[in-house]
Amino acid sequence: MSEEKECRCHEHGHHHGEGEECHCHDHDHGEHERTSIEEAGGCAAGFTGTIENFNTDAEMKLADALMAVGRYVQGESGSLLGHIKAAVYTEDGKGITLNLIDMDNGVEHHGTMPRADRVKFNFMCAVLDVDEHELTHEMMHAIDDSGLDYKIDPESLHHHDHDGCDVDGEGHHHHHHDHDGDGECHCHEHGHHHGEGGECHCHDHEHHHGRRSHDYDEDGECQCHHHDHHHHDHDDGDDDCGCGGGHHHDEDGERHCHGDAEKKADSGEKKGFFSRLLGKGKKKD
Amino acid sequence: MIVYIIGGFLGSGKTSLLMRLATMFSERKQKVAILVNESGEIGVDGATLKAQGYDAIELPSGCICCSLSGTLQGALVNIKNDIDPDIIVIEPTGLALPHKVRDLVHNACIDEEKDVIIGIADIQRFNDLIKKKEEFFTRQMQGSDFILINKSDLAKPGEIESATAWLNDRFPGKEVVPVSVKEGTNLEKVYGMMQ
Numbered sequence A: 001m002s003e004e005k006e007c008r009c010h011e012h013g014h015h016h017g018e019g020e021e022c023h024c025h026d027h028d029h030g031e032h033e034r035t036s037i038e039e040a041g042g043c044a045a046g047f048t049g050t051i052e053n054f055n056t057d058a059e060m061k062l063a064d065a066l067m068a069v070g071r072y073v074q075g076e077s078g079s080l081l082g083h084i085k086a087a088v089y090t091e092d093g094k095g096i097t098l099n100l101i102d103m104d105n106g107v108e109h110h111g112t113m114p115r116a117d118r119v120k121f122n123f124m125c126a127v128l129d130v131d132e133h134e135l136t137h138e139m140m141h142a143i144d145d146s147g148l149d150y151k152i153d154p155e156s157l158h159h160h161d162h163d164g165c166d167v168d169g170e171g172h173h174h175h176h177h178d179h180d181g182d183g184e185c186h187c188h189e190h191g192h193h194h195g196e197g198g199e200c201h202c203h204d205h206e207h208h209h210g211r212r213s214h215d216y217d218e219d220g221e222c223q224c225h226h227h228d229h230h231h232h233d234h235d236d237g238d239d240d241c242g243c244g245g246g247h248h249h250d251e252d253g254e255r256h257c258h259g260d261a262e263k264k265a266d267s268g269e270k271k272g273f274f275s276r277l278l279g280k281g282k283k284k285d
Numbered sequence B: 001m002i003v004y005i006i007g008g009f010l011g012s013g014k015t016s017l018l019m020r021l022a023t024m025f026s027e028r029k030q031k032v033a034i035l036v037n038e039s040g041e042i043g044v045d046g047a048t049l050k051a052q053g054y055d056a057i058e059l060p061s062g063c064i065c066c067s068l069s070g071t072l073q074g075a076l077v078n079i080k081n082d083i084d085p086d087i088i089v090i091e092p093t094g095l096a097l098p099h100k101v102r103d104l105v106h107n108a109c110i111d112e113e114k115d116v117i118i119g120i121a122d123i124q125r126f127n128d129l130i131k132k133k134e135e136f137f138t139r140q141m142q143g144s145d146f147i148l149i150n151k152s153d154l155a156k157p158g159e160i161e162s163a164t165a166w167l168n169d170r171f172p173g174k175e176v177v178p179v180s181v182k183e184g185t186n187l188e189k190v191y192g193m194m195q
């Protein structure tokens, strides 16, 4: 790693704890010439997907999602220097574009579109001075919180799955933010097996995920990676995890799968990022 | 064949201008090929152009002035061979350096008559951009053959004048034209300058 070359690998905002292994350094910096995006201090994030039952109401919800991302960017970098935009289109390519450049002006809508049972969307954002991974998270949360009936194309996120963010079979997102240093999810490494209705002891282990979600398939395997809601709890004891339903949201919009009585072991750490994520109250199960 | 490169920061109005230009060229019965490139994996401009009835070639997953330089050159050669248009309009990402794109076009050996860089500056965020990223913005504009100050319809009194003064000071001799791509203001003048 050559600092002189001004590689921005370190600015991704990965969260490593002590004893961490950062793999940012593994690529070859000998050849590294700054790209213009690096030179500008910019970053881009985005994904594609589908929306069911697209109408003017859904269009407004999508616009709200753009605004939510805009607020995040403004909060992070002080101003929205960049472009948040989405294209919505049918199979034949006809559609609309939403642009957000300026928070005061709001979202600009271009084109009109009749109601459609299913549309495709491309949602992207290129801005300055924010972390790309956080930006992607915010975009996913924004669309999740918007109330849209959406699905994300998992393949459109393939650059974003290494730090624990993933899209499940339903096209909804979930996160596994690890605080123990290596950025890996260790849910699968415990070797425990749960049958149907089995109790989850994942929470009893020492590993720390900023958000976890546990589910068990017929084989009793932990399906940590396969659903989309978020937990920030580490001490759930033997309560059955009914991850498929029964989530509770408190006034802060936080989700407490295991009931109100549980403590939030992580509540003091990673305040900025995780509390912002957890602050979004809508459940999308 | 003339190659136009539309350079400008994110959201400055490149795609909007590109659509105006494409329409103008088509009305003049000139064959146009459009190449768009966006930062990141996912693009929106290609879908927008398609929805508006324009046929565009999208170069995704990287920046044509750096990581996708080879892809750009390959695409240009293919366009030359397959379409042989009168005009190629290239919209690089809002974080690209247009003069680098021009160098790549030169080196692609497609026998173009000339390459023209049209720089666009967004009046609405002019001061913000200069305050935060003056060096980058300057580098982005430096290769332009002329600079458009776009979104004049949104300008507050005095803003166009002070932006023009800044640009004249920084780039002596470069023509600076306030336009509103949205409303069509001053675009005839721009078309004239492009010939």
Ligand SMILES: Nc1nc2c(ncn2[C@@H]2O[C@H](COP(=O)(O)OP(=O)(O)OP(=O)(O)O)[C@@H](O)[C@H]2O)c(=O)[nH]1
Pocket (backbone or CB within 6 Å): A083, A099, A101, A108, B008, B009, B010, B011, B012, B013, B014, B015, B016, B017, B045, B093, B094, B150, B151, B152, B153, B154, B179, B180, B181, B182, B183
């Ligand atoms: N008011 C006003 N808005 C404009 C003008 N030109 C473009 N816009 C709007 O600005 C927004 C961004 O325009 P684009 O043409 O997508 O900008 P761009 O430079 O291609 O953006 P990126 O490709 O993301 O860098 C859109 O909502 C446009 O409608 C203008 O002259 N006046």
Ligand SMILES: [Mg+2]
Pocket (backbone or CB within 6 Å): B014, B015, B016, B045, B091
């Ligand atoms: Mg564009």
